[in-house]
Amino acid sequence: MSSSTAATTRASASRRDRVDVRATAIGLVAVGVVLVGVYLGSGGLRWFDAALAGYLVGVLLAVFATVYRYLVWLQRPPTACLNRRGWQAFRARGRRGRNAVGLVGEVGTNLLAQGFIRRRSTTRWAAHQLVFWGCLLAAAVTFPLTFGWVHFRSVGQDGSHYRAYLFGVGSGTFDATSVVGFTIFHLLNIAAVLVIAGVAVFLYRRLRDPGALAVERSGDFLALAGLFAVSITGMFLTASSMWLDGQYYSFLNNLHALTVILGLLYIPFGKLFHIFQRPANIGVHFYKSAGAEGPQQQCRRCGEPFASALQIGDLEAVLPQLGFDYGDGAGGNYQETCPRCRRNLVTLAQSARVGGFG
DSSP, X not given: OOHHHHHHHHHHHHHHHSOOHHXXXXXXXXXXXXXXXXXXXXXXXTTOOGGGHHHXXXXXXXXXXXXXXXXXXXXXXXXXXXXXXXXXXXTOTTTHHHHHHHHHHHIIIIIISOHHHHTTOHHHHHHHHHHHHHHHHXXXXXXXXXXXXXXXXXXXSSSOEEEEEETTEEXXXXXXXXXXXHHHXXXXXXXXXXXXXXXXXXXXXXXXXHHHHHTOOHHHHHHHHHXXXXXXXXXXXXXXXXXXXXXXXXXXXXXXXXXXXXXXHHTTTSGGGHHHHGGGGHHHHHHHHXXXXXXXXXXXXXXXXXXXXXXXXXXXXXXXXXXXXXXXXSSOBGGGSOHHHHHHHHHHHHHHHHTOOO
């Protein structure tokens, strides 16, 4: 490793070891924005449920940690390069209209439908879809209720009709005993069923698929255990109130709150952080498209094009910042060799090492 590369690596390590002041400040601003939104959206805390204060504290801590880690993640040399190139490609002159249309398609196929997973495995795709839509539904219900943005009031004297209020503005009424009312009041249970079904599919695959077992990590099971714990304890609350006359409700309520808060705190530090990383991957699509339309890198060994010159140039610039210098000392770089020739070179090196094959 050259002295300049070593110095760059030490500087990068030093940046990682210290607190990022900018990320801290932006994280605190994000927390402030949430608090202001809670105050205004709940009518000056008039419709804020004090019993949900613990959930709000968990949300605020998760917001700060997620924003902080995301901003620090964006500063990593590979991420920073992809982020910069993605925005450059998206805003390229003459491509903005086409890219805007393509962005809508990418959100639908890449983020919502997750077609890239279906191409790998239908089972994995089904599990991801169940967990994704279950978590999305749960978040759409939980956060507005926690912030006091949504509340319900009974209408009339029989206590079976309710009106929903969003930011203090009333909507239509519904009968609590109707299908609509049952669905509204059990949205979190529906979300829990979706998540538990997805977790079950994930566990089935991970415990039976040799390929999945080969790359299994402890964090994978931890994320599944957390999702299951949040979902099942939430359903326990419904079981207690509907079938056990409220027995054990206080204990189950505290247990559910604990799992939710721990789950929120786990998001910025565990595998679930990819929820926020995944949208940034859309920029990679525009980056690859821009590279495909530009000059292509030719292999220095066989002369065949194998990747965009833009990508190879970025690799040669970023890898030394991570402590990997693939320069050959003569102005060339190993990154300019195509994958097929790399395999050939490895084979030749192994052959020379053992004195030849055959």
